[in-house]
Amino acid sequence: MADRPDLFRRLRDLPVVGRAADWGLGPSAVPKNTKRAGSRIAGLKATESVCPYCAVGCGQIVYTREGELVDIEGNPRSPINQGTLCPKGAACRYAAAAASRCCGIRRHRSSSRDVLRPN
Numbered sequence: 001m002a003d004r005p006d007l008f009r010r011l012r013d014l015p016v017v018g019r020a021a022d023w024g025l026g027p028s029a030v031p032k033n034t035k036r037a038g039s040r041i042a043g044l045k046a047t048e049s050v051c052p053y054c055a056v057g058c059g060q061i062v063y064t065r066e067g068e069l070v071d072i073e074g075n076p077r078s079p080i081n082q083g084t085l086c087p088k089g090a091a092c093r094y095a096a097a098a099a100s101r102c103c104g105i106r107r108h109r110s111s112s113r114d115v116l117r118p119n
């Protein structure tokens, strides 16, 4: 017995049955408002990056408009995550845009009390 996707593909290849199977699917199923709105990332600059959260190092695509961060999504070209991101990686955009985010260099002031002394 053919597996389901193969059976469906063969059904779609049939002249009349294939058109009926496509009814309501594919490009014809896209509402007019969605077609009119277009892609949400059209015209944006795409930059490949790496998720900063953990050591997995998932690939990301960072979309910007005139230097302003618009969206972050998984990079399908990354062999590590193949276009997917976990919830933390998918939320990177909000961490980068947080008002409380530290954008400068912070140094730890050491004092004589911080120096480790042998017992």
Ligand code: SF4
Binding pocket: 051, 052, 053, 054, 055, 056, 057, 058, 081, 084, 085, 086, 087, 088, 089, 090
């Ligand atoms: S997307 Fe998730 S798993 Fe991948 S590097 Fe970021 S935090 Fe780690």
